[in-house]
Amino acid sequence: MSGLPWHQHLILLPVVLPLLVGALLIPVNESRHRIKYAVNLGSTLALLACALALFCLTDGGHWPGGIGVYLAANWSAPFGIALMADRLAALMLLLTAVLALAVLIFSMERWSRIGVHFHSLFQFLLMGLNGAFLTNDLFNLFVFFEVMLAASYGLVLHGYNVTRIRAGMQYITVNLVASFLFLIGVALIYATTGTLNMSDLGARVAGLDDAALTLLKIGAGVLALAFLTKGAMWPLGFWLPTTYAAASPPVAAMLVLMTKVGAYAVLRIWLLAFSGEAGGGAGFGFAALTWGGLVTLAFGTVGMLASQEPGRMAGYGAIISSGTLLAVIGYGQLSLVTAGLFYLLGSTLAMAAFMLLIELIERIRTPGAAMLALTMEAFAIDEKPEEPVGVGIPAALAFLGLAFAGCALVITGLPPLSGFIAKFGLFHALLNPENGAVGATAWALMALVILSGLSGIIALMRFGVRTFWASGAVLPPRLQISEVAPVSLLLLICVGLTVQAGPVMSYLGRVSDDLHQPARYAERVLGEPTVPAAAGGDR
Numbered sequence: 001m002s003g004l005p006w007h008q009h010l011i012l013l014p015v016v017l018p019l020l021v022g023a024l025l026i027p028v029n030e031s032r033h034r035i036k037y038a039v040n041l042g043s044t045l046a047l048l049a050c051a052l053a054l055f056c057l058t059d060g061g062h063w064p065g066g067i068g069v070y071l072a073a074n075w076s077a078p079f080g081i082a083l084m085a086d087r088l089a090a091l092m093l094l095l096t097a098v099l100a101l102a103v104l105i106f107s108m109e110r111w112s113r114i115g116v117h118f119h120s121l122f123q124f125l126l127m128g129l130n131g132a133f134l135t136n137d138l139f140n141l142f143v144f145f146e147v148m149l150a151a152s153y154g155l156v157l158h159g160y161n162v163t164r165i166r167a168g169m170q171y172i173t174v175n176l177v178a179s180f181l182f183l184i185g186v187a188l189i190y191a192t193t194g195t196l197n198m199s200d201l202g203a204r205v206a207g208l209d210d211a212a213l214t215l216l217k218i219g220a221g222v223l224a225l226a227f228l229t230k231g232a233m234w235p236l237g238f239w240l241p242t243t244y245a246a247a248s249p250p251v252a253a254m255l256v257l258m259t260k261v262g263a264y265a266v267l268r269i270w271l272l273a274f275s276g277e278a279g280g281g282a283g284f285g286f287a288a289l290t291w292g293g294l295v296t297l298a299f300g301t302v303g304m305l306a307s308q309e310p311g312r313m314a315g316y317g318a319i320i321s322s323g324t325l326l327a328v329i330g331y332g333q334l335s336l337v338t339a340g341l342f343y344l345l346g347s348t349l350a351m352a353a354f355m356l357l358i359e360l361i362e363r364i365r366t367p368g369a370a371m372l373a374l375t376m377e378a379f380a381i382d383e384k385p386e387e388p389v390g391v392g393i394p395a396a397l398a399f400l401g402l403a404f405a406g407c408a409l410v411i412t413g414l415p416p417l418s419g420f421i422a423k424f425g426l427f428h429a430l431l432n433p434e435n436g437a438v439g440a441t442a443w444a445l446m447a448l449v450i451l452s453g454l455s456g457i458i459a460l461m462r463f464g465v466r467t468f469w470a471s472g473a474v475l476p477p478r479l480q481i482s483e484v485a486p487v488s489l490l491l492l493i494c495v496g497l498t499v500q501a502g503p504v505m506s507y508l509g510r511v512s513d514d515l516h517q518p519a520r521y522a523e524r525v526l527g528e529p530t531v532p533a534a535a536g537g538d539r
Contacts, residue, residue, distance in 0.1 A: 004070075004531060007053070007057055007062065007068075008068065008070060009070075010050055010053055010054055010057070010085075011054070011068055011069075011070040011083050011084075011085045011134060012070055012072075012083060013046075013047075013050045014047055014050055014051070014054075014093055014126075014127075014130035014131075014134065015083070015127055015130055015131045015134065015144075017043055017046060017047060017050075018043060018047065018123040018124065018126040018127040018130070019123075019124070019127045021039060021040070021043040021123045022119075022120040022121075022122075022123030022124045022127065023120070024039070025039060025040070025117075025119045025120045025123070026117065026120050030116055033112070033113055036119045037104075037108060037112060037119065039119070040104060040112075040119040040122060040123060041104060041105075043123060044097065044100050044101050044104055044126070045101065047093075047096075047097045047100070047126060047130070048094075048097035048098065048101055050093075050097075051090065051093040051094040051096070051097045052094065054068070054085050054089075054090040054093060055090040055091065055093075055094050057085070057090075058085055058086055058087045058089075058090045059087055059090075059507065059510070063085075064524060065514075065520050065523075065524050066086055066087055066510070066514065067084060067085070067086045067514075067520070067521065067524040067525070068084070068085040068086075069082055069083070069084055069085075069136075069524060069525050069528040070082070070083040070084075070085075071528055071530060074530045074531055075530070076526075076528065076529070076530050077136070077197050077199070077200070077525050077526050077528065078195045078196075078197035078199075078200040078526065081135075081137050081140055082135075082136045082137060082197065082199075082525050082528070083134045083135060083136065084134065084135075084136040084199075084521075084524075084525055085134060086511075086514055086521075087507070087510055087511045087514055088264075088268070088341075088511045088514070088515065089133045089134055091341075091345075091507075091508075091511065092133040092264060093130055093133055093134070095257070095345065095348065095349075096126065096129050096130060096133070096257060098349075098489075098490075098493065099253065099254065099256075099257055099348070099349070099352055099490075100122075100126055100254070101486075101489075102253075102352070102353075102356070102486035102487075102489050102490055103250045103253050103254055103352070103356070103486065104122065104250075105482050105485060105486045106249070106250055106253075106356050106482065106483055106486040106487075107250045108482045109480050109482055109483070111158070111159065111248050111249070111250050114158065114159035114248075115158045115159055115160070117154065118155070118158060121151045121154045121155050121158070122151075122155070124147060124150070124151040125148055125151035125152060125155065125254065127144075127147055127148075127151075128144045128145065128146075128147035128148025128149070128150075128151060129144075129148055129257065129258070129261065130144075131143070131144030131147065131148075132144040132145060132148060132261055132264070132265070133261075133264065136197060136198050136199055136525055137196050137197055137198065138186050138189065138190075138196040138197075138198065138223075138269075139186055139190075139196050141265065142179075142182050142183060142186055145179070145182065145230075145261075146179060148258065148261070149175050149179065152171075152251075152254075152255070152258060153168070153171070153172050153175075155247075155248075155251045155254070156168045156171055156172075156243065156246075156247050156251055156255075158248055158251060159248050163246045164246045164247065164248075166246070167242045167243050167245070167246035167247070168243075168246070168247075170239055170242065170243070171239055171243045174229065174239045175229070175230070177229075178225070178226045178229040178230060179226065181222050181223070181225050181226040181229075182223060182226035182227075184219075184222050185219050185220065185221075185222035185223025185224075185225075185226060186219075186223065187219070188215060188216070188218060188219025188222065189201070189216060189219040189220065189223065191215070191219075192208065192212045192213075192215045192216040192219065193205065193208070193216065197525070197526075198268065198269055198272050198273065198521075199272060199518070199521045199522040199524075199525040199526060200522065200525075200526060201269075201272060201273040202272050202273050202274075202275055202277055202278050202518045202519075202522065203277075203522055205273055205274070205278040205279060205280075205281040206277060206278050206279035206280075206281070207279070208279070208280070208281070210280070213280050213281055216281065217281070217284055217285075220273070220274075220284065220285065221285070223269075224266065224285060224288075227262045227263075227265045227266050228262060228266070228292070228326070229262070230258070230259070230261060230262035231259060231260075231261075231262025231263045231266065231322050231325075231326065232259055232262070232296070232318065232319050232322045233292050233293070233296050233322065233323070233326055234292070234295050234296040234299040234319070234323070235299075237296065237319055237322065240259070240315050240318060240319060241303065241307070241311075241312045241315030241316055241319070242312075242315070243255065243315070244311050244312070244314050244315035244318065244355070245309060245311030245312045245314075245315060246311070249355050249356050249358055249359040250356070252311070252314070252355040253352040253353075253355040253356055254352075255318075256314075256318055256348055256351045256352045256355060257348055257352070259318050259321075259322055260321075260322075260325070260344060260348055262322075263322060263325045263326060263329065263344075266289065266326070266329055267329050267337075267515065268515075270284075270285060270286070270289075270329070271515045271516060271518060272518045272521060273518075274286070275516070275518045277518060277519060283332075285330075286329075286330045286331075286332050287330065288330070289326050289327070289329055289330030290326075290327050290330030290331050290441060290445075291330070291441075292326060292327075292330070293322075293323045293324065293325070293326030293327025293328070293329075293330055294323070294327050294441075294444055294445060294448055295323075296319060296320075296322060296323030296326060296327075297320055297323035297324055297327065297445075297448045297449070297452055298323075298448055298451075299319065299323070300316045300317070300318075300319035300320035300322075300323055300452060301320060301448065301451050301452040301455045302455075303315075303316035303319065304316040304317060304320065304452070304455045304456055304459045305455045305458060305459055307459060308463075310354075310358045310361070310362075310463060311355075311358060313459050313460065313463065314351060314354055314355055314358070317347075317351055317354075317411055317456065318351055320452045320456070321343075321344075321347040321348075321351065323448075324340070324343060324347075324426075324449060324452075325340055325343070325344055327445050328340035328343075328426070331430075331441070331442075331445070333429060333430075333433060333434055334434070334512050334513065334516050335428075335429040335432070335434075335509075335512070336426065336429040336430065337512040337515065337516075338425070338429070338505065338508045338509045338511070338512040339422060339425030339426045339428070339429050339505075340426065341508045341511060341512065342418070342421065342422045342425055342497070342501075342504065342505060342508055343419075343422035343423070343425075343426065345418070345497060345504075346410050346417075346418035346419050346421075346422050346494055346497055347410070347411065347419065347422070349410075349490045349491075349493055349494050349497075350406075350407050350410035350411050350418075350419065350490070350491070350494055351407075351411060352490055353403070353406075353407050353486075353487050353490035353491050353494075354404075354407040354411065356483075356486060356487050356490075357400070357403050357404060357407060357487050360400060360477065360479060360483060360487075361400055361404065361467060363477035363478075364397070364400070364467070364475070364476075364477050394476035395476075396476040396477055396478070396479050397468075397476045397477075399479065399484060400468075400477075401468055403487050403488070403491060404460075404464055404467075404468075405464075406491045406494070407491070408456070408457075408460040408461075408464070410491075410494050411456055411460070412453045412454075412456035412457045412460065413449075413453045413456075414453070414457070416498060417494055417495065417498050418494045418495075418497040418498045418501070419494075421497075421498060421501050423449060423453065425505065426445075426446075426449060427446055427449075430442040430445060430446055
């Protein structure tokens with residue numbers, strides 16, 4: 001493949017680099033923690049630089065249609081494996097790299113030192129995530145999903161205790177069943193269409209007869225069960241709150257992103273394979289996604305209100321986020337997908353910041369203080385207010401309070417941060433439909449989004465009052481710079497999304513427009529030529 005320009009190889013780098021680094025770190029003794037951490041950090045920074053480069057290349061006109069294609073082993077698609085970098089893939093790679101960098105820095109002082117092979121598992125997790133975003137082949141999507149999940153199994157159990165082991169076993173069992181369904185769905189799709197190339201599916205679906213189309217829909221339905229289990233659609237997402245609450249904070253922050261991979265896969269595959277150009281298969285499953293998303297949104301809303309512990313609140317918050325995204329994907333309106341992608345960015349960053357923040361907040365929450373707060377709330381006991389004496393708030397407590405308020409604003413969609421802009425964009429798109437009429441589904445989605453925000457306000461305010469106010473005098477915790485900086489970074493990016501909402505929405509509009517033109521993907525991927533100079537040797 002030496003005949004390719006240098007920037008073409010960047011498409012392969014997010015997969016190869018973490019694979020090599022993860023393997024390299026396995027034999028290094030855990031006593032050399034600083035060396036392992038430095039190598040892991042260097043690799044993650046390189047992945048961030050690569051993601052930024054791909055982000056610029058896909059949106060800068062360097063590739064036709066903003067789509068870069070890498071033909072593995074120099075075999076043309078659909079016969080060979082094709083990796084594809086478009087605007088959406090580049091955006092998800094950038095989100096992954098930013099979140100991974102924040103999590104890794106947060107883990108420096110404590111979590112990366114507990115247990116063994118944290119750094120290798122972390123790199124393998126990044127390899128699976130990046131591969132899932134870049135692949136254009138269903139079987140390789142399965143492979144990258146398994147790499148991602150295998151690494152996550154070890155990370156969920158990292159720093160194990162009884163609760164974490166119990167939740168981890170449930171997580172592993174559910175995902176093994178989902179992987180089995182994934183493989184069955186892929187086999188049925190290949191049996192009916194003769195291809196696993198995503199860009200090639202749409203054209204082949206249009207030519208199927210009724211019997212083959214029925215078998216294809218069965219295969220796609222089974223495949224959807226696997227994706228929606230990972231994406232936490234109700235009732236398939238029952239495992240998520242328990243896993244979030246039990247996992248270590250850095251791992252839980254990465255699980256926030258992993259939940260979005262299921263929604264990404266549905267968005268990518270369904271808009272390519274079951275678009276309006278797919279003949280009898282056009283529109284298959286979109287209504288089920290919409291109503292499934294609505295039920296998931298309602299389930300998450302009730303769960304958020306019922307939760308007392310911050311980990312479970314975060315879990316139900318992730319379910320609310322997944323339900324909103326799935327309903328948006330099923331609704332299928334181009335402008336709504338644009339707003340949904342903006343919502344994905346803000347909610348993922350804020351929820352990950354909240355997962356990291358939970359550990360820091362727990363340092364000021366003692367069991368006795370929490371019980372006192374609950375008792376005072378239950379029996380309406382009022383403390384006699386003291387005279388104000390102008391006592392200053394310690395810097396650590398001020399940071400925790402402001403960071404918690406920032407996370408709460410984005411998660412619940414209150415102004416002025418990015419969560420409010422995302423929900424405003426969703427409502428604007430729903431009230432301005434492409435067909436000119438606002439239907440009952442649109443009203444139901446808006447009502448549930450509002451109710452979910454209200455439940456989030458109540459749950460988070462209740463937790464905040466008990467933690468920062470009703471617990472009485474608390475000692476300021478000791479915070480490391482490596483713990484404060486990642487949370488601050490993620491929240492500052494949410495602020496940046498707010499300030500630069502116009503350019504970000506414009507970019508996401510181009511992403512949505514690309515997704516709704518599957519013929520362009522097919523033309524680019526299937527038309528990508530092999531490299532003549534390497535054809536004889538590589539094959």
